[in-house]
Amino acid sequence: MIRLDAVAKSFGQVRALAGISFEVPDGQITGLLGPNGAGKTTALRVVYGVLRPDSGRAFVDGIDLAAARLEAQRRLGVFPHAQGLYARLTAREHIVYFGKMHGLSGSILARRADELVAALAMEDIADRRTEGFSQGQRVKVALARALVHDPRNVVLDEPTNGLDVAATRQVRTLLRQLREQGRCILFSSHVMQEVSALCDRVVVIARGTVVAEGTPDDLRRMTGRESLEDALVAAIGSEEGLA
Amino acid sequence: MSWLHAFWIVLSKEIREGLRDRRALLTALFFPVLGPVLVIVMLFLVSDSSRQAEEKGVEIPVAGRANAPNLVLFLEQGARVVEAPADPEEAVRRGDVPVVIVIPPDFGEKLRAGRPAPVKLIVDESRHQARPATITAEHLLAAWSSQVVAQRLVVRGIHPSVVEPLAVEREDVSTPASRAAMLLATIPFFLVMAMFTGGMPIAIDVTAGERERQSLEPLFATPVPRSAMVLAKIGASAAFGAATLAETLIGFGVVPLLVPSIRIGFSVQLDPGMLLRTFFLCLPVVLLAAALMVIFAARARTFRAAQTSLSLLMLVPSLPGMALAFQAARPAASLYAVPFLGQQMIVNELIRGSALVPSQALIATGASLVALILVCAFAVRTFERGQPLFDA
Numbered sequence: 095m096i097r098l099d100a101v102a103k104s105f106g107q108v109r110a111l112a113g114i115s116f117e118v119p120d121g122q123i124t125g126l127l128g129p130n131g132a133g134k135t136t137a138l139r140v141v142y143g144v145l146r147p148d149s150g151r152a153f154v155d156g157i158d159l160a161a162a163r164l165e166a167q168r169r170l171g172v173f174p175h176a177q178g179l180y181a182r183l184t185a186r187e188h189i190v191y192f193g194k195m196h197g198l199s200g201s202i203l204a205r206r207a208d209e210l211v212a213a214l215a216m217e218d219i220a221d222r223r224t225e226g227f228s229q230g231q232r233v234k235v236a237l238a239r240a241l242v243h244d245p246r247n248v249v250l251d252e253p254t255n256g257l258d259v260a261a262t263r264q265v266r267t268l269l270r271q272l273r274e275q276g277r278c279i280l281f282s283s284h285v286m287q288e289v290s291a292l293c294d295r296v297v298v299i300a301r302g303t304v305v306a307e308g309t310p311d312d313l314r315r316m317t318g319r320e321s322l323e324d325a326l327v328a329a330i331g332s333e334e335g336l337a
Numbered sequence: 338m339s340w341l342h343a344f345w346i347v348l349s350k351e352i353r354e355g356l357r358d359r360r361a362l363l364t365a366l367f368f369p370v371l372g373p374v375l376v377i378v379m380l381f382l383v384s385d386s387s388r389q390a391e392e393k394g395v396e397i398p399v400a401g402r403a404n405a406p407n408l409v410l411f412l413e414q415g416a417r418v419v420e421a422p423a424d425p426e427e428a429v430r431r432g433d434v435p436v437v438i439v440i441p442p443d444f445g446e447k448l449r450a451g452r453p454a455p456v457k458l459i460v461d462e463s464r465h466q467a468r469p470a471t472i473t474a475e476h477l478l479a480a481w482s483s484q485v486v487a488q489r490l491v492v493r494g495i496h497p498s499v500v501e502p503l504a505v506e507r508e509d510v511s512t513p514a515s516r517a518a519m520l521l522a523t524i525p526f527f528l529v530m531a532m533f534t535g536g537m538p539i540a541i542d543v544t545a546g547e548r549e550r551q552s553l554e555p556l557f558a559t560p561v562p563r564s565a566m567v568l569a570k571i572g573a574s575a576a577f578g579a580a581t582l583a584e585t586l587i588g589f590g591v592v593p594l595l596v597p598s599i600r601i602g603f604s605v606q607l608d609p610g611m612l613l614r615t616f617f618l619c620l621p622v623v624l625l626a627a628a629l630m631v632i633f634a635a636r637a638r639t640f641r642a643a644q645t646s647l648s649l650l651m652l653v654p655s656l657p658g659m660a661l662a663f664q665a666a667r668p669a670a671s672l673y674a675v676p677f678l679g680q681q682m683i684v685n686e687l688i689r690g691s692a693l694v695p696s697q698a699l700i701a702t703g704a705s706l707v708a709l710i711l712v713c714a715f716a717v718r719t720f721e722r723g724q725p726l727f728d729a
Contacts, residue, residue: 178554
């Protein structure tokens with residue numbers, strides 16, 4: 095479970111988050127939807143502990159990130175906006191490195207790496223250095239290293255960005271599997287179809303604050319619109335930055 | 338997972354990745370050869386040219402030799418007297434000859450008459466290379482002059498020492514050996530260069546490089562203490578710096594084997610024991626160099642900018658050591674507390690065969706460790722703030 099409580103963050107004059115609060119329950123996929131520049135990435139960065147908010151608090155499974163960041167990070171699988179890989183390490187070495195940093199070792203870690211290689215259908219690339227990987231291959235490595243320690247909570251920043259249809263479907267399947275395992279899944283997107291196809295709950299943010307929250311049906315009802323797309327445009331107040 | 342375990346995980350990953358980095362490996366493998374090769378080549382050049390000079394002696398062109406056969410005989414005891422060129426002034430100005438002594442036709446006549454006999458010394462004071470020949474010519478003329486004075490006084494029944502209140506004895510101790518020693522004094526400079534150059538590709542790769550590849554953010558999202566992260570990165574860079582330093586030391590250890598001490602003119606202290614002491618003496622500054630580079634590279638905007646700033650950073654501590662080679666005065670004791678400089682001064686003494694002075698080594702090591710702790714604390718703080726590291 096992930097919870098943000100009146101989190102505010104400014105970069106110089108720019109107010110990225112204006113006291114944002116929302117909750118992400120276990121066993122559901124929650125979509126953080128908003129136009130570009132709404133503060134999605136900033137909010138997620140606060141959740142996974144690479145950004146300290148100016149005020150407000152963030153919790154993972156009830157653990158305050160400000161008080162016990164490392165403890166909270168142990169319970170998180172993180173797929174950040176940028177999937178930077180180490181060009182001179184193989185895909186499997188990435189998985190093992192991150193597994194070790196999460197405290198795994200030995201045969202348990204080796205078995206876990208094998209499982210992920212199989213689950214993400216990356217047998218052909220597992221022992222190749224990541225230099226020259228396609229976007230789809232990079233995403234698989236980034237997903238595998240995010241999930242290596244079997245986290246209860248998974249945070250993904252635009253995971254299907256730049257993927258082709260087949261790879262996008264694979265990612266969606268994976269997210270549904272994670273939900274069935276009872277995990278708490280928070281992912282951001284500015285793609286409407288993705289949100290409506292996947293999400294149990296939607297948190298719509300614009301200008302650093304939550305403008306609407308609920309199931310896709312809730313949103314349609316709230317705004318009185320038929321399609322989710324119309325509902326979102328109504329909630330945000332503009333079409334700018336949506337896709 | 339303990340702090341130490343986390344440190345070790347990151348350290349071993351950075352070293353493994355560094356070993357797969359061809360650029361880092363080439364630097365670490367080839368830079369160490371540079372210093373020793375340069376010193377060997379220079380040693381051969383120095384010993385050859387000075388031996389030539391010693392064998393040939395100083396050459397002094399004299400115009401009008403027939404006018405003063407006795408003077409020329411005297412000159413030939415201290416130099417090789419050769420025929421002067423046709424236009425002596427122009428020849429000296431052009432630097433064809435270092436100096437010319439011109440003896441005019443009325444020399445013998447005036448000398449016999451007991452009047453000052455004219456001798457012209459044509460020199461170019463602006464030419465550094467002409468100095469030895471000029472000084473030799475002046476000295477020989479002065480010596481001959483006082484010899485004549487002595488003879489005249491004896492004839493008049495006066496003891497020559499009456500007009501010689503001073504008995505100045507001049508002794509030139511500059512030998513090929515001391516010139517070689519000056520060359521060997523560049524070794525500390527090469528050692529500091531080695532520790533920086535060897536660790537630099539890693540220091541950049543694990544900071545600015547990692548940010549440019551955007552892999553720093555996923556790393557920061559792991560439950561590894563930032564202090565373990567940054568100290569492991571410093572450690573990986575230092576490991577490469579230390580390896581490069583060790584190779585450079587071994588390279589210098591080979592110098593006495595290739596250049597026989599007779600050629601250098603004195604015995605160089607570059608035996609395994611001395612090299613090992615030097616290595617351990619330098620370890621604190623190897624770490625300090627790595628920590629400084631990691632901070633500078635982490636704060637640079639791009640990979641390229643990091644390369645530029647580190648190249649400049651490297652010059653700061655290595656130049657004072659270069660200056661050591663050219664200064665004669667004994668350095669103040671307080672300078673031993675300056676990181677890098679203190680180590681270079683001690684190594685400089687070790688090369689000349691002096692024993693390690695424990696107090697100097699303690700001061701240098703202690704001061705460098707204090708500096709290391711401060712720099713590491715600053716590096717940890719930079720990483721704990723986090724934000725500027727992946728959003729530059």
